[in-house]
Each structure stands twice: as structure tokens, then as C-alpha cells.
Amino acid sequence: MDNFDFEKEFQPDEEMDAELDEMIKFIGEKLEEKNSKDAVINPDRMQLVLQVYRAVKCLTKGTGAKVTYILNEPYIDSGCVEVIGKDLTFSKSQLFLDTIRLASNFNVYAKTDGTVSMDLTFNGLTLPFEI
Amino acid sequence: MFIMNCYDDVAGIVIDEASKRFSPLWEINPENLNIFKNYCDAIDSISKEFDGESFEVEVDEITMEITIVLECFEVLIHTKKHLFYELIKRSVRFGFSTSEDGNLLVKFVFPSLWDRV
Numbered sequence: 001m002d003n004f005d006f007e008k009e010f011q012p013d014e015e016m017d018a019e020l021d022e023m024i025k026f027i028g029e030k031l032e033e034k035n036s037k038d039a040v041i042n043p044d045r046m047q048l049v050l051q052v053y054r055a056v057k058c059l060t061k062g063t064g065a066k067v068t069y070i071l072n073e074p075y076i077d078s079g080c081v082e083v084i085g086k087d088l089t090f091s092k093s094q095l096f097l098d099t100i101r102l103a104s105n106f107n108v109y110a111k112t113d114g115t116v117s118m119d120l121t122f123n124g125l126t127l128p129f130e131i
Numbered sequence: 132m133f134i135m136n137c138y139d140d141v142a143g144i145v146i147d148e149a150s151k152r153f154s155p156l157w158e159i160n161p162e163n164l165n166i167f168k169n170y171c172d173a174i175d176s177i178s179k180e181f182d183g184e185s186f187e188v189e190v191d192e193i194t195m196e197i198t199i200v201l202e203c204f205e206v207l208i209h210t211k212k213h214l215f216y217e218l219i220k221r222s223v224r225f226g227f228s229t230s231e232d233g234n235l236l237v238k239f240v241f242p243s244l245w246d247r248v
Contacts, residue, residue, distance in 0.1 A: 089226030089238070093219050101211050108237075109205040110229040118227060 039126035055099040077126040083118040138171035149190040157245040195243035
């Protein structure tokens with residue numbers, strides 16, 4: 001059997017939970033550290049988010065979907081274009097693909113209020129500031 | 132765990148029934164059917180990746196377009212190239228909505244497979 005780890009396979013749940021908690025804490029600290037550093041806006045990436053926002057507005061025209069963009073959240077160097085609607089249907093496949101490929105991540109999920117959220121996430125909205 | 136196959140367990144049956152209804156005026160184009168089977172294989176891969184729960188297939192009686200709806204938890208893509216994007220490129224329309232159970236429904240509409248006799 002490949003990659004079988006006896007220690008991990010028979011590790012008690014409590015130990016495994018504690019290990020995962022430690023890992024999440026470590027990732028959180030790293031992100032916090034990155035977030036607290038001085039940074040300047042990356043105008044090209046900011047411009048890209050706004051262009052994608054306009055393209056998505058065009059793609060969803062007449063569908064009743066709500067399109068918004070969020071900058072520097074949840075971390076200073078990230079942002080997203082969010083589309084929320086009951087039924088998101090698209091027919092301009094190529095424009096849609098050209099648009100979503102500009103994003104760092106593409107995520108679609110169902111919300112508890114019966115709507116669908118389509119998020120295009122962008123990284124690198126800021127550049128490290130060093131003197 | 133039983134893993135449903137898009138073409139063998141759902142789409143193939145729906146297409147056979149539609150072919151019976153459309154004959155003798157229309158017959159299935161074998162080349163188009165092969166391409167459609169490839170789309171179904173791609174949907175099977177996507178279903179595995181995004182924890183798909185079920186498939187629903189419909190044939191529009193007027194346009195003869197084929198709709199495949201995949202029910203899954205979410206779609207999350209971090210790369211510029213993905214099978215999901217290839218399917219979007221080849222579909223007539225596609226979209227997202229929610230199921231009664233609160234899951235995500237991903238819909239692809241593909242062109243007709245039938246030619247006039």
C-alpha cells in the first residue's frame with residue numbers, strides 16, 4: 001500500500017484534532033503576518049478586478065443577478081467579484097471563459113437562502129513596500 | 132458506494148427513448164453521439180472532483196438540445212485549464228442554480244444529436 005503511515009492511521013481523534021488546530025493556527029499567523037506588513041496598491045491587478053467586474057455585469061445583464069466587487073478583503077492583497085442570483089444562466093461561453101480565467105480562483109456554491117453565489121477571487125492586489 | 136455513470140446510467144437511456152420518439156423523421160448522428168459520450172465522460176470526472184450526487188438529463192422536444200444537470204456541493208477551480216472550462220466552451224448554454232436540498236445544480240445544454248432523415 002502506498003503512503004501508508006501506521007502512526008497516522010491509528011492516531012487517536014483527539015491528537016489528530018489538536019494537530020489540525022495547530023496547523024490552522026499556524027496558517028492564520030502566517031496570513032496575519034503578511035497582512036500587517038506595509039504594502040502598496042498594485043494598479044494593474046486593481047484595474048483587472050474592475051475590468052472583470054464590468055465584463056461580469058455585461059454577462060449577467062437582464063438576469064436579475066447582483067454583481068459586486070470587494071477589494072482588500074479578507075486579506076489586504078486579495079479581492080473578489082461576486083455574483084448572486086437565483087438562476088445564473090450564460091450563453092456567451094467564450095466571453096465567460098476569457099473573463100473567469102483572469103481570476104486566481106473560481107468558486108460557485110449554493111447559499112442557504114436559495115440563491116447561488118459565483119465568486120471570482122483575485123490575489124496580488126498589493127505589492128510589498130520596502131525602503 | 133455506487134458511483135453513477137452519466138452516459139450508461141442516465142443519458143444513454145434518455146437518448147434512446149428520445150430517438151424512438153423522433154424516428155422515423157430524425158435519426159441519431161453516430162459522430163455527434165460519440166462526441167456527446169466524451170462530454171459525459173468529462174462530466175463524470177467533474178462529478179468525482181466536486182462530490183457529485185446525481186445527474187438529470189432532458190431532451191428538449193422542440194430544439195432537441197440535451198440538458199445535463201449535475202447536483203453537487205460546490206465548484207472550486209484554482210487553475211486556468213480545467214475540464215469544466217472545456218465543457219463550458221462546448222455547451223450552447225450553461226448555468227447554476229440550487230436544488231430543493233440546498234445543493235448546487237450545474238446545468239450544461241449541448242447541441243442536438245439528431246439529423247433529419
